[in-house]
Amino acid sequence: MNGRRISYFEASARMRLSGLVDADSFSEFCPPELRQTSPHLAQLGAPQAFDDGVVVGRAKLAGHAVLVAAQEGRFIGGSVGEVHGAKIRGLLDKALVKRPAAVLLLADSGGVRLHEANAGLIAISEIMRAVLRVQAAGIPVFALVGGSCGAFGGMGIVTRLCAEVVMSEQGRLGLSGPEVIETVRGVEEFDSRDRALVWRVTGGKLRRTLGEATRLVDDLIPAFRAAAADLIARYQAHPLAPASLVALLDEQARLAARSERFAGARDGREIWQAAGFADASRVPELSVAEFNLHLGETS
């Protein structure tokens, strides 16, 4: 499959992977025939998946060695259970030994698998720590977000720990999902059924405007591949520098200022207006190329 016109959003985790990396270069760790399934789901009498909803392995991307994990959003919302989490954490641990050009996390997840409660929470915290450890060793981790579940809850945090976040407009990134916010704070706070609002607030275009996503790409598997390949080339030329206290304090100050500046904002439109878009209400209609051009990017 060449993946030329295949929607990243619509594709399964395995389709995304096969279109993302170099042809026939993918080799899976813990493949489905090993049946490393969730013991918790079995106890609850819930359907299991042979890969527990995540595909991990090694591959080449534009000739560079990479380690990859792809979450399957259609299996229990891409949720992170004990086995699912251990596979991602194990992949990140392997990166310390194998030193690939990058680790790619194809996030498509609502966060912790509630069926697995504490085991899922521990798994997420292990992944968070492992991402930081891998990046401290100079290996960048890239999050790719363009699936139907986006990256929420713990996987939203993991995504923001990554050196780069590539998103499509369809991709969403956040901590609490829209339905959680509506349940807890009421429909006046956030109407989760207003799909356009949900995407204006959590979608790739707003996340890119705010700088939480570092690339916005079209909803096509080759577009994600091209962005990942370009990022790998950049990090080969300019290796990831360890985080410094000064840089972290600067970032903290920047985020505090941003939080204050947009404290009253109710919609992505207000932020696009502040970002200098001539007609903020039309931003969702802009093509990715037009949008990136406005942000001063040519790619």
Added chain:
Amino acid sequence: MEQFTLTLPSSPLPQDIVRAAICGVVSSGNLEVLVEPGATRDACEIVVNTSAHGFRDIWEAVLKDFAARHDVGGLRLSINDAGATPAVVSLRLDQAFETCAA
């Protein structure tokens, strides 16, 4: 979950399968099929794990039809099902067969 295994007579697959293959996703109304080499050349072993209770008769009809339509002797299929309709199961099985026959 309801679990059962069927061993259905079927002509041997034209060629041996080289590696396991997986098709489909365990999501509502869908299923995954894992294809592996089986123990006997002239029968297809199918392990079904389904979230829908009480439909074994329909499963047997769909699976027997599959084993009759294709030469699938020597295969072992493992199914994780989340309430797929018989038509979806049939299509997914055909897809699994095509994957391993390719």
